[in-house]
Amino acid sequence: MPVTNPQAVIRGERLAVTRALTQVENNSREGYKLLEELFPHTGRAHLIGVTGAPGTGKSTLVNQLAYAYRHSVEGNSPPRIAVVAVDPTSPFSGGALLGDRVRMVDLAGDPGVFVRSMASRGSLGGLAGTTAGLVQVFDAAGFEIIIIETVGAGQAEVDIASLAHTTIVVEAPGLGDDIQTIKAGILEIADILVVNKSDKPGADHTLRALRNMLALAHPLPEDVQHHGTLSTAAPADIEPETGWTPPVLATTATTGEGFQELIAAIEEHRDYLKSAGEWQIREEKRLKNELEVLLRDALRAHWEEKIAPETYQETLGKVIRRQITPWRAVDILLEGARL
Amino acid sequence: MVNPQKKIRVLIAKAGLDGHDRGAKVVARALRDAGMEVIYTGLRQTPEMIAEAALQEDVQVVGLSILSGAHMTLVPKVVDLLQNAGMENVKLFLGGIIPDEDKPELEKLGVTGIYGPGTSTQNIIEDIQKACQ
Numbered sequence: 001m002p003v004t005n006p007q008a009v010i011r012g013e014r015l016a017v018t019r020a021l022t023q024v025e026n027n028s029r030e031g032y033k034l035l036e037e038l039f040p041h042t043g044r045a046h047l048i049g050v051t052g053a054p055g056t057g058k059s060t061l062v063n064q065l066a067y068a069y070r071h072s073v074e075g076n077s078p079p080r081i082a083v084v085a086v087d088p089t090s091p092f093s094g095g096a097l098l099g100d101r102v103r104m105v106d107l108a109g110d111p112g113v114f115v116r117s118m119a120s121r122g123s124l125g126g127l128a129g130t131t132a133g134l135v136q137v138f139d140a141a142g143f144e145i146i147i148i149e150t151v152g153a154g155q156a157e158v159d160i161a162s163l164a165h166t167t168i169v170v171e172a173p174g175l176g177d178d179i180q181t182i183k184a185g186i187l188e189i190a191d192i193l194v195v196n197k198s199d200k201p202g203a204d205h206t207l208r209a210l211r212n213m214l215a216l217a218h219p220l221p222e223d224v225q226h227h228g229t230l231s232t233a234a235p236a237d238i239e240p241e242t243g244w245t246p247p248v249l250a251t252t253a254t255t256g257e258g259f260q261e262l263i264a265a266i267e268e269h270r271d272y273l274k275s276a277g278e279w280q281i282r283e284e285k286r287l288k289n290e291l292e293v294l295l296r297d298a299l300r301a302h303w304e305e306k307i308a309p310e311t312y313q314e315t316l317g318k319v320i321r322r323q324i325t326p327w328r329a330v331d332i333l334l335e336g337a338r339l
Numbered sequence: 340m341v342n343p344q345k346k347i348r349v350l351i352a353k354a355g356l357d358g359h360d361r362g363a364k365v366v367a368r369a370l371r372d373a374g375m376e377v378i379y380t381g382l383r384q385t386p387e388m389i390a391e392a393a394l395q396e397d398v399q400v401v402g403l404s405i406l407s408g409a410h411m412t413l414v415p416k417v418v419d420l421l422q423n424a425g426m427e428n429v430k431l432f433l434g435g436i437i438p439d440e441d442k443p444e445l446e447k448l449g450v451t452g453i454y455g456p457g458t459s460t461q462n463i464i465e466d467i468q469k470a471c472q
Contacts, residue, residue, distance in 0.1 A: 102381035
């Protein structure tokens, strides 16, 4: 495959963009060279992560959110939007069925929108190994908003929080009791919590449970009736840890209900990040994380080149026969590679 | 860079107005099990939507499922639009109820494979793998 012209990508030419995405996704040498050229042009887009359990309506929400961005901002021209939608790769066949586009038909025919599906290709954590690279391509191509939809996430697929500026966690009514809301993991990474399918029974309960959970973590001044006069009592003994309390919003993605509020919350969060200096902190964290992932992959590839396959098989055999422990085996394999 | 990965990417699209997508889903599933990355578009796609999705997803293969009998109008449009988008190297496969007398013309248009009811998915898999070599 010839190297894609980086200038054409930066100009946002769609064929160049799509070829660049493929080269980056395939971890090819061309893709690597391309990212070198594109990197100085990145760092401008607002990266919005959308995560949540399977079936909460993430893809439909992304469809509505992108549509709302394209159609409701009055006055100035609407932002150009890229969507990266990740679905799981089968651990058995290596194949994948990427079905997120099925929910995104409202975005078809809009030249200001670009939807790309990607398979997780063995990566855990809810994203693919090259998702960050794809985001760089879109960023360089001038997309102002990049929405990243993770695979249907369980409780601990939290990689999105180190990639996105604003992370939206999508819940739906009827998915577990209050105790789920105080477990560690996915709810902790939310900058905005959305209860989607809010027209379904039980939505009120889910909204309430999430708000109560947040009240434990971010105590708010409460309005209290004291001897008949309304006064505001701030919780005195607990200091709020950050200046941002995640809002809990209700949406119905099939009808578009609640999306103006969602966009308003996203913009408020962006303004907060910028004014509090958090934007810069998140950028630094994001790049550090990206560097560490790349370094880890490169070290492993370097090790795989150095280690003799027979040494690996022999050591593995010893572990399976319980002659040595897995920890000892790691020592042997690292020594054997002489990095 | 580190370990290059290349997968066959296939777009499976239901073109036109018929609402029967069982065949398309069976094929999508079989291709997935053969290790391909299958992007499924859902029902009632226009030729414009199919060409746009093929471009955005940068697929090597488009599989069209047409049961409505409108293949002689839909296929030429898809071929044209793919060419206009710069995606002229995409291999086009067609599944559905396609009368024998239409096949020569469709093949002339550049359709790589045509499959009727009862085709074994193994055939389709092998043809796609061969076309993508």
